[in-house]
Amino acid sequence: MGESRAVTVNQPTEDKTIDITVVINGKEQHLQTEPTKRLVDILRNDLDLTGTKISCGIGRCGACSVMINGNLINSCLVMAYQVDQASITTIEGIVREEGLDPIQTAFLEEGGFQCGYCTPGMVMAVKSLLADTPNPTEEQIKTALSGNLCRCTGYGGIIRAVQRVIEEGTYL
Amino acid sequence: MQRDQLVYKNRNRVRPDGKAKVTGSLKYLTDLSFPNMLYGKILRSAYPHAKILSININDAEKLPGVKAVITHKDIPGLNGFGIISPDQPVLCEDRVRYVGDAIAAVAAETIEIAEKALQLIKVEYEQLPILDDPEIALEPHAPQLHENGNLLHQAGYQKGDVDEGFVRSLVVIEETYQVPRQMHTYMETEGGVIVPEANGALSVYVGTQHGYKDRFQLSRILGKPEEDIRIISSPMGGSFGGKDELNIQPYGAILALKTACPVKIHQTRKESVISGLKRHPMRITMKTGVDKDGKILAHKVDILADTGAYSTLGPAILDFAVEHATGPYMVPNVKTEGLSVFTNNGVAGEFRGFGGNQITFALEGQIDRLAEKLNIDSIELRRRNIRKVDDVGPLGHRIAPTNGASDVLEAISNHMKIKRNELNNLNLDKFKVRGIGTAITMHGGGLGQGRLDPAGGRLSLNKDGKIEIAFGFEEAGQGILGVIETIVTEELGCSTDDLSIIIGDTALVPSSGSTTASRGTSMVWHAVKRMKDVFERKLLDQASKHTGISVNELQLSSGGVSKLANDKSFSLVMSYLELAEHMNKSKQSSIVTTNFDFPTTPDDVDGGHFLYTFGSVLAQVEIDLLTGKVKVIDLDQSISAGPIVSMKGYTGQIEGGGVMALGYTLMEEALMVEGKYITENLDAYLIPSISDVPFAMMTEAIESLHDGDPYGPRGVGEIGTVAVAPAIAKAIHDAIGYWVSRLPVSSEEILQAASHRRMKQWAKVEQ
Amino acid sequence: MKEAWEIMNSISSDVSYISGGTLMQLQREQGTPLPENLISLEKIESLRGIKKVVSNGKTMLEIGALTTLADCCSDPLINQEWDLLSISAKSVASPAVRNRGTLGGNVSYRIGDTIPSLLALDAEITWFDGTETYKEPLYDYLKNPPAPAFGNTPVITSFLLPETPVSTKLMSFYQKVGRRESFIPSLVTASAYCCWNSYNEIDYIRLAVGGGANAPIRLKRCERFLKGKVITEEILALVYEEIIDEFKPDSDMFVSASYRKTVVANLIVSKLEDNLAESP
CATH class of the missing domain: 3.30.365.10 (Aldehyde oxidase/xanthine dehydrogenase, molybdopterin binding domain)
Structure with a gap:
C-alpha cells in the first residue's frame, strides 16, 4: 500500500481495460481486464479456477470466499481494480505438498459436505478462522462461519469437522 | 424384529466424490466451458399476468456480439413443458401468467452483452387482473388462467361418516393452518452448457433429477428424436426436488441449435428466485374429534394449495397430502378434500x-x-x-x-x-x-400406486477390468454414489478399486426412473439384489473355464476371483482385468440388466x-x-x-x-x-x-x-x-x-x- | 483527498465515490448499474486507522472513515473503552464482508447498524467538502446532512469518539434484532449509555434506536425524562410509554411499527430494570 491517493475507475463503456498484477496461489499473474469485473468472474471464467463458486452474487452466501492478503473475502464483492497488487488464495491453492489440508481431510471424514457447492468457501472460512484462532470456542466458530451458507448438511458435519481439526491440534 | 439384521461393514466409508468436493476440483456442470461457447440469458415477464401485444427483437439482434435471439417462433416442436402436462410455455406467445414466464432468450459472446440485449427487447403488454390467492382464483368470475379453468386438481378420500363421528366426540378441535412458499435454495443455481454435436445431435450438460425425462421433454420441444439428445445430468450442487422439472434446458438447446455453438446459461440467484419452483403454500383446515379416552373418532380435512401458474407435479403433491392427512393414526371416520389451484404466483x-x-x-x-x-x-x-x-x-x-x-x-x-x-x-x-x-x-417412498415408477440398472465387467455398475440416477449431493459403492462392494465382495460407477448420462446408463421420492437407496439395493447372482455366475463360470477350478470353490473378491482354500483362506486366482480380457476374447458377455417397478400396494388405490x-x-x-x-x-x-x-x-x-x-x-x-x-x-x-x-x-x-x-x-x-x-x-x-x-x-x-x-x-x- | 474531490468535480455526471464497495455490488446485482465513473477512496491512507488524538484539550479516539468493520471489531482500544462500537460492528454482515466494508460506508448508508452505537457514544463526524474539513456531532450530521457542495456529496473522513463518562454505576448495551441469528439486516437496533451519580440518579444518558429502513435516532425526550431520575418501578412504566411515544418507526413487509416500538422499549427498559434502585 505505497501510494496514498484517490483512483478514478472508469467503467468499460468503450473498450477500457486496465492491467493488474496479482499473485494467485503463489503465482504472479498479469491480467488485462475491465476494471469493474468481479474477482469471482476473473477466477472462474478467465482463469478456470472453478473451485471458487458463485451462488448469490451479493456476499450473502460465502460460496465465493477466497483469501486476499490473508483476509477472508467474498470474491463476488470485489472488483478487478481493487485486487491490483494483491495476493489471492483460492481453494485450489490450499492443498499441501503432502496432500490435503487437515481441514479438507476432516470435512471428508466427518461428512462436512453433501452437494459440495458451499464446501470450497466453507473450507476457506474455516482456514481463515483457525489461522487466527487455532482453538476457537463454539461462539467463535459460529461467528467465523456465519457468512457461509450450507443447504445440505444442516451444519452438523461441518461443526464436527471443525471440532476434529481443533482436537487434532494441527493448527495450533 | 428381524434377527440377523443387515449391517453394512463399510457404511462409515468416505464417499467417492468427496475428495474432489473438498478440494474444489470437481467440475459441476455450471463450471464447464467449451471452445466458442456463447452465454445465454432469458427474458422473463415484467408482469405476473398480462397479454403480450408484441415482441420486437430487432434492436437486440443488431447489438454487436449477439449471436441469436429467440422467441416462440423459434421453437421447432411443442411450445410447452411439464413433467405430467406440458402446460407451461417454453416461450410465451400471447400471454404471461407469472413473473417467471420466459418471452425471449439471447445468446451472445459475453454475459454483459446478453444482458444488454435483453434490455433492448421491446415487449408490449396489456396487464390483466392478478390472481394472487387461490381463493380469489376460485371466485366465479375470476379470469381463467387455463383452458380448463383455475382448478388444477381436486383430490379426496372418504371413509366412514365424519358427521356421526363428531357427534360422538367429547372434544372437537377445528383449526386452520397456513404454511408458506419455501424455496429450495440449492446453492448451485440452475445452469449448464448445451453443446451441439455432429449430425444435429445435442449434448445437454445440465443438472436434473431425471435425465431420461428431460430427454423426453426436450425431444418434444425440439422436434428431434430422443436418440439425438444426450443428457449429462450429474453432479449437481443441490436440488431437493427443485431441478426435477425442466428449467433452462430448452432455451440453451434452441440457442445452441440456432447458433451451432455451445451455449452456457447459469442463472443468477435473482433469476433463480423468479423462475424456480417453490414448495406449495397451503391453507389446511382440520376438524378432529376424540372420545373421552382420546380415541380419534373423526377427522375432516380441507386443503387449499396455491400451485402457481402451471401444473408441473401439482396434482401428485396434492394427492400425497391427501394420503398423509391421517398420518400414522388409525381413524375410523375420515373426510379429506383437497384443491390445487392455479394463480399468478410462482410455480409450486x-x-x-x-x-x-x-x-x-x-x-x-x-x-x-x-x-x-x-x-x-x-x-x-x-x-x-x-x-x-x-x-x-x-x-x-x-x-x-x-x-x-x-x-x-x-x-x-x-x-x-x-x-x-x-x-x-x-x-x-x-x-x-x-x-x-x-x-x-x-x-x-416411491411415486405410489398407478404411477409409472420403473427402475433398473446394469452390471458388467468392462474391458478395463472394472466392475461397472450403471444407474440412471443423479448425484445432487444426497450421496447416491456412496450408497451404490457400499451396496455393490458388500454384495459382490469386490473392493472400491474394482468398481466403476456410472450415473447421470443418458448415453451410458439405463433408465432407473427419477432420482426423487426417497427411492434411490431402495432401488439400488433392489437392483443389485436382482443382478447379483446372475452376474456372479457369469463371471465365476468364465473364471472356472479359464482356470479349471470348480465354480463352487471360486468367489468374487477384492482385486479379482479368488479360490477358497481348505483353511478357509482365499487366494486370488484371476484378476478382474485378466477375466475381462478372457471374456472379451471368448466373446462372453458379462452384462446383466434389470428392470422392475418400485414396490406398490397390491390394492387398486391411486397414489x-x-x-x-x-x-x-x-x-x-x-x-x-x-x-x-x-x-x-x-x-x-x-x-x-x-x-x-x-x-x-x-x-x-x-x-x-x-x-x-x-x-x-x-x-x-x-x-x-x-x-x-x-x-x-x-x-x-x-x-x-x-x-x-x-x-x-x-x-x-x-x-x-x-x-x-x-x-x-x-x-x-x-x-x-x-x-x-x-x-x-x-x-x-x-x-x-x-x-x-x-x-x-x-x-x-x-x-x-x-x-x-x-x-x-x-x-x-x-x- | 483533495485529488478525489477534484476528480469528482471534473466529471459532470454519473459518478460516485467508492471504498470497500460491498453495498454497491449488492445494488449492482439487484439491477442498479454501477455509475459510469467510480472514484476509489480505498488507497487514501489518511482515511484509515484508529488512534487517540487530543482535540480542544480532550482526548478522543479517531477512527478513519475507511477503517474496516473488521478492524472496528478487533481493535483493542475500541474494545476497551468504546466496546459498543465493536459489538455493533460484529452484528453487521459476516466476517468476509466486514473485511471489506468500512465504518464510513456503514454510516453513509444512513441506516447502517453501527449508527446507534456511535450515537450512544456521542460520536463526532468529520467530513470534507472540497475545501475544508468540518467536524460536528454525528447526531447533527444525521439530522441535517450537509448540503452537497457543487452538486456533489461531501466525503466522510473520520469519526471521533469522546472518552466515555466514568461512574461507579453505569450501564451500556447494544442489541440488534433480526429475522435470523446472524448475518441479517436489522428489524430493530437499540443502544444506550447510562451513568448514575452517588444519589442513584441518572446523571448521563444516551439512548439511540433504529432498525430496518428506519434511520437511527436518539430518543432525546426519553433522555431528558430520565435525567436526574432514580429508577423505580413507576419510572420504568413511564419511560416505557415514553419510548413507545417518541420512537416512530415504519412498518415493512416483515414486522409492524408496533413491533419495533415494543421491542425497543422492552430492550431499553429491561436493561434499566437491572439497575432498579433498592426498595427503601
Missing part, C-alpha cells in the same frame, strides 16, 4: 417432503391441541391412536407390515424424559423461557404407497420474551427406515433435512405481493446459518424392520424434513402456552402472545 412443484410437510404440521398440531384439551400427555394420546404392525395404510390400502410408527414414538418418548429432566434443572435468564415438543410422521418410513422429532426452543425471537436449542430425530447403508449420508440427510425444516418453520418464506417476489435474493430470503442451528443434533436410527421384510433399506431423503415444524410449534406452546398455526413463526405474534403472560407491568403490548 416438487420439493423434499412432497406435500407431507404441510399436512403433517396441521395433523400433529391437531393431536397436540386435543391432548391439551383432554389433559392427556400428547405422546400418550398418539400411543392410543397409532397404527400397529399389520394395520392398513392411510387410504385403507395394504402396506408392507411395519412397527415403525410405534418404534419412533417410543424412542422419542424416552428421549423426552431425559431432555425434560435436563430442562427442569436449568437456570435461565429471566427474559428467556424454554419449551420442548415432539411430533411424529410416516412418509411414503397409495407401500413402503413407508417413520420419523419422530424432539425440538427444544428458547424464546426471548423481549423480542419474541424463537431459537432452536435441540433438534433430535429418531428414524425408522431400515438398515443404514451410509452412516454419514444417513445422518447428513436427517440433520440437513431437519435444519431445512427449521428454516421453513422459523424464517423461510418466498414472499410475494401481487404476484411479484419481495424476497429476491439471500439477503431477504433467509435460510438458516450456522448460528441458527443446535451445535449438536442427535440422529437415532432404528434399523430393524419387521420380521421377514424383504424390501431392504429405505431412502431417508425426505423423512428428516417432515415432522420438524409441528415439534417446534409444540415446543413454543410448551414455553409460552400459545399455539402457532401459521408458518414461518412470526416473532411479532410470539411477542404479543408472550406479553399476555408477562409479569412486568411495563411490558404490556403497545396498541
Whole structure:
C-alpha cells in the first residue's frame, strides 16, 4: 500500500481495460481486464479456477470466499481494480505438498459436505478462522462461519469437522 | 424384529466424490466451458399476468456480439413443458401468467452483452387482473388462467361418516393452518452448457433429477428424436426436488441449435428466485374429534394449495397430502378434500417432503391441541391412536407390515424424559423461557400406486477390468454414489478399486426412473439384489473355464476371483482385468440388466404407497420474551427406515433435512405481493446459518424392520424434513402456552402472545 | 483527498465515490448499474486507522472513515473503552464482508447498524467538502446532512469518539434484532449509555434506536425524562410509554411499527430494570 491517493475507475463503456498484477496461489499473474469485473468472474471464467463458486452474487452466501492478503473475502464483492497488487488464495491453492489440508481431510471424514457447492468457501472460512484462532470456542466458530451458507448438511458435519481439526491440534 | 439384521461393514466409508468436493476440483456442470461457447440469458415477464401485444427483437439482434435471439417462433416442436402436462410455455406467445414466464432468450459472446440485449427487447403488454390467492382464483368470475379453468386438481378420500363421528366426540378441535412458499435454495443455481454435436445431435450438460425425462421433454420441444439428445445430468450442487422439472434446458438447446455453438446459461440467484419452483403454500383446515379416552373418532380435512401458474407435479403433491392427512393414526371416520389451484404466483412443484410437510404440521398440531384439551400427555394420546404392525395404510390400502410408527414414538418418548429432566434443572435468564415438543410422521417412498415408477440398472465387467455398475440416477449431493459403492462392494465382495460407477448420462446408463421420492437407496439395493447372482455366475463360470477350478470353490473378491482354500483362506486366482480380457476374447458377455417397478400396494388405490418410513422429532426452543425471537436449542430425530447403508449420508440427510425444516418453520418464506417476489435474493430470503442451528443434533436410527421384510433399506431423503415444524410449534406452546398455526413463526405474534403472560407491568403490548 | 474531490468535480455526471464497495455490488446485482465513473477512496491512507488524538484539550479516539468493520471489531482500544462500537460492528454482515466494508460506508448508508452505537457514544463526524474539513456531532450530521457542495456529496473522513463518562454505576448495551441469528439486516437496533451519580440518579444518558429502513435516532425526550431520575418501578412504566411515544418507526413487509416500538422499549427498559434502585 505505497501510494496514498484517490483512483478514478472508469467503467468499460468503450473498450477500457486496465492491467493488474496479482499473485494467485503463489503465482504472479498479469491480467488485462475491465476494471469493474468481479474477482469471482476473473477466477472462474478467465482463469478456470472453478473451485471458487458463485451462488448469490451479493456476499450473502460465502460460496465465493477466497483469501486476499490473508483476509477472508467474498470474491463476488470485489472488483478487478481493487485486487491490483494483491495476493489471492483460492481453494485450489490450499492443498499441501503432502496432500490435503487437515481441514479438507476432516470435512471428508466427518461428512462436512453433501452437494459440495458451499464446501470450497466453507473450507476457506474455516482456514481463515483457525489461522487466527487455532482453538476457537463454539461462539467463535459460529461467528467465523456465519457468512457461509450450507443447504445440505444442516451444519452438523461441518461443526464436527471443525471440532476434529481443533482436537487434532494441527493448527495450533 | 428381524434377527440377523443387515449391517453394512463399510457404511462409515468416505464417499467417492468427496475428495474432489473438498478440494474444489470437481467440475459441476455450471463450471464447464467449451471452445466458442456463447452465454445465454432469458427474458422473463415484467408482469405476473398480462397479454403480450408484441415482441420486437430487432434492436437486440443488431447489438454487436449477439449471436441469436429467440422467441416462440423459434421453437421447432411443442411450445410447452411439464413433467405430467406440458402446460407451461417454453416461450410465451400471447400471454404471461407469472413473473417467471420466459418471452425471449439471447445468446451472445459475453454475459454483459446478453444482458444488454435483453434490455433492448421491446415487449408490449396489456396487464390483466392478478390472481394472487387461490381463493380469489376460485371466485366465479375470476379470469381463467387455463383452458380448463383455475382448478388444477381436486383430490379426496372418504371413509366412514365424519358427521356421526363428531357427534360422538367429547372434544372437537377445528383449526386452520397456513404454511408458506419455501424455496429450495440449492446453492448451485440452475445452469449448464448445451453443446451441439455432429449430425444435429445435442449434448445437454445440465443438472436434473431425471435425465431420461428431460430427454423426453426436450425431444418434444425440439422436434428431434430422443436418440439425438444426450443428457449429462450429474453432479449437481443441490436440488431437493427443485431441478426435477425442466428449467433452462430448452432455451440453451434452441440457442445452441440456432447458433451451432455451445451455449452456457447459469442463472443468477435473482433469476433463480423468479423462475424456480417453490414448495406449495397451503391453507389446511382440520376438524378432529376424540372420545373421552382420546380415541380419534373423526377427522375432516380441507386443503387449499396455491400451485402457481402451471401444473408441473401439482396434482401428485396434492394427492400425497391427501394420503398423509391421517398420518400414522388409525381413524375410523375420515373426510379429506383437497384443491390445487392455479394463480399468478410462482410455480409450486416438487420439493423434499412432497406435500407431507404441510399436512403433517396441521395433523400433529391437531393431536397436540386435543391432548391439551383432554389433559392427556400428547405422546400418550398418539400411543392410543397409532397404527400397529399389520394395520392398513392411510387410504385403507395394504402396506408392507411395519412397527415403525410405534418404534419412533417410543424412542422419542424416552428421549423426552431425559431432555425434560435436563430442562427442569436449568437456570435461565429471566427474559428467556424454554419449551420442548415432539411430533411424529410416516412418509411414503416411491411415486405410489398407478404411477409409472420403473427402475433398473446394469452390471458388467468392462474391458478395463472394472466392475461397472450403471444407474440412471443423479448425484445432487444426497450421496447416491456412496450408497451404490457400499451396496455393490458388500454384495459382490469386490473392493472400491474394482468398481466403476456410472450415473447421470443418458448415453451410458439405463433408465432407473427419477432420482426423487426417497427411492434411490431402495432401488439400488433392489437392483443389485436382482443382478447379483446372475452376474456372479457369469463371471465365476468364465473364471472356472479359464482356470479349471470348480465354480463352487471360486468367489468374487477384492482385486479379482479368488479360490477358497481348505483353511478357509482365499487366494486370488484371476484378476478382474485378466477375466475381462478372457471374456472379451471368448466373446462372453458379462452384462446383466434389470428392470422392475418400485414396490406398490397390491390394492387398486391411486397414489397409495407401500413402503413407508417413520420419523419422530424432539425440538427444544428458547424464546426471548423481549423480542419474541424463537431459537432452536435441540433438534433430535429418531428414524425408522431400515438398515443404514451410509452412516454419514444417513445422518447428513436427517440433520440437513431437519435444519431445512427449521428454516421453513422459523424464517423461510418466498414472499410475494401481487404476484411479484419481495424476497429476491439471500439477503431477504433467509435460510438458516450456522448460528441458527443446535451445535449438536442427535440422529437415532432404528434399523430393524419387521420380521421377514424383504424390501431392504429405505431412502431417508425426505423423512428428516417432515415432522420438524409441528415439534417446534409444540415446543413454543410448551414455553409460552400459545399455539402457532401459521408458518414461518412470526416473532411479532410470539411477542404479543408472550406479553399476555408477562409479569412486568411495563411490558404490556403497545396498541 | 483533495485529488478525489477534484476528480469528482471534473466529471459532470454519473459518478460516485467508492471504498470497500460491498453495498454497491449488492445494488449492482439487484439491477442498479454501477455509475459510469467510480472514484476509489480505498488507497487514501489518511482515511484509515484508529488512534487517540487530543482535540480542544480532550482526548478522543479517531477512527478513519475507511477503517474496516473488521478492524472496528478487533481493535483493542475500541474494545476497551468504546466496546459498543465493536459489538455493533460484529452484528453487521459476516466476517468476509466486514473485511471489506468500512465504518464510513456503514454510516453513509444512513441506516447502517453501527449508527446507534456511535450515537450512544456521542460520536463526532468529520467530513470534507472540497475545501475544508468540518467536524460536528454525528447526531447533527444525521439530522441535517450537509448540503452537497457543487452538486456533489461531501466525503466522510473520520469519526471521533469522546472518552466515555466514568461512574461507579453505569450501564451500556447494544442489541440488534433480526429475522435470523446472524448475518441479517436489522428489524430493530437499540443502544444506550447510562451513568448514575452517588444519589442513584441518572446523571448521563444516551439512548439511540433504529432498525430496518428506519434511520437511527436518539430518543432525546426519553433522555431528558430520565435525567436526574432514580429508577423505580413507576419510572420504568413511564419511560416505557415514553419510548413507545417518541420512537416512530415504519412498518415493512416483515414486522409492524408496533413491533419495533415494543421491542425497543422492552430492550431499553429491561436493561434499566437491572439497575432498579433498592426498595427503601
